[in-house]
Amino acid sequence: MTTLYSLVSIISPLIVFIACIYYISKQVKADSILLLIGSGMSLLLTGFYTFIMPYFMQSRGLSITETTSYYTIAGIISFFSGICFAVGLFILINNTVNANKSLPNQFPPNDFK
Numbered sequence: 036m037t038t039l040y041s042l043v044s045i046i047s048p049l050i051v052f053i054a055c056i057y058y059i060s061k062q063v064k065a066d067s068i069l070l071l072i073g074s075g076m077s078l079l080l081t082g083f084y085t086f087i088m089p090y091f092m093q094s095r096g097l098s099i100t101e102t103t104s105y106y107t108i109a110g111i112i113s114f115f116s117g118i119c120f121a122v123g124l125f126i127l128i129n130n131t132v133n134a135n136k137s138l139p140n141q142f143p144p145n146d147f148k
Contacts, residue, residue, distance in 0.1 A: 044081060044084075045078070045081050045082065048081045049078060051078075052071075052074045052075055052077075052078045054074075055067070055070045055071045055074045055075075056071065058070065058071075059071050065123070066123045066124075066126035066127040066130065067127075068123070069119045069122050069123025069126065070119075070124065070127070071123075072116070072119045072120075072123075073117065073118075073119035073121070073123060076112060076115070076116030076119070077116050077117070077120065080109055080112060084109065088102075088105060088106075091105070
């Protein structure tokens with residue numbers, strides 16, 4: 036039952052990663068690459084926090100200093116993955132908003148007012 040609860044935390048990063056894979060399969064641009072990198076690193080770090088780190092702590096008997104150093108390194112990597120994802124999402128939103136601004140110019144004006 037404990038393993039089932041630990042799998043719950045990996046579901047949302049996995050869904051986001053699958054969505055990013057689908058998006059990059061449709062359009063390979065800077066935003067899709069950044070989204071994929073950010074979500075992929077986030078998925079790996081979730082696996083690290085959920086499975087690998089508890090295993091290391093039990094099997095190796097890590098001291099508090101070693102555990103803190105692993106979590107510090109993972110936190111720094113997590114920060115950069117969040118930045119990659121946020122920049123990619125901002126580029127995607129910016130491109131979508133700018134594309135919608137030019138969309139009304141492609142259709143004739145509505146005369147049925």
